[in-house]
């Protein structure tokens with residue numbers, strides 16, 4: 001089947017109180033690994049790339065690889081652009097075949113965030129592409145976007161209501177205390193805020209900074225209305241550590257297949273674990 005938009009996939013997840021794990025990939029092997037994980041667990045899948053990866057590999061290579069995955073399997077697959085701050089990259093990715101995009105204008109004042117998100121919505125809707133936007137500021141490091149802890153801020157529930165009404169955005173990422181990267185201590189998630197926002201806003205909500213959040217906290221956030229959980233850092237670490245392990249034992253290795261195979265396997269194992277954690281196992285047929 002072709003790549004699909006995530007709008008309906010996430011609305012179904014929200015209605016049935018599970019989440020879709022969205023995996024950031026950087027290489028063909030990582031993409032194949034998360035696809036295999038979703039096939040084996042019969043889960044819907046969101047593959048996502050940051051702007052850095054779009055610039056590194058080119059949107060066409062990424063989109064073609066994702067389309068091939070969708071063609072070769074019968075699970076619903078979305079290709080999403082993560083944290084994009086500029087309009088022209090969004091257009092490039094939609095043209096290449098991305099079926100979902102995030103406009104991150106969270107660094108601007110509220111009105112500017114509304115205007116930019118509306119502008120993206122107009123273009124995306126015409127192409128049947130889902131749009132995610134951020135309110136408040138998620139802390140940490142995500143590619144080139146660095147938000148120092150003291151500049152991170154939580155989303156205001158009333159702002160969320162106004163924002164969704166005025167932009168018509170189909171997916172919302174409210175900052176609720178998670179951060180990008182690996183947590184130094186325990187994440188400080190404001191569950192009450194998730195509940196209040198989910199109560200007042202009907203669009204699916206997105207949990208950013210999903211790497212390293214304890215299982216019971218993910219379950220709680222999903223039960224309260226988080227319908228997409230982003231996993232980036234943990235996958236990168238699993239991939240890289242598996243490669244490093246090969247070189248510890250075989251420093252002379254120079255066949256990429258020899259060190260990419262265990263790295264792919266490590267990503268697949270972790271992705272399967274995250275899919276189970278999100279509760280989307282066996283849900284492929286619900287969206288299909």
Ligand SMILES: [Zn+2]
Nearest residue numbers: 142208209230
């Ligand atoms: Zn994020």
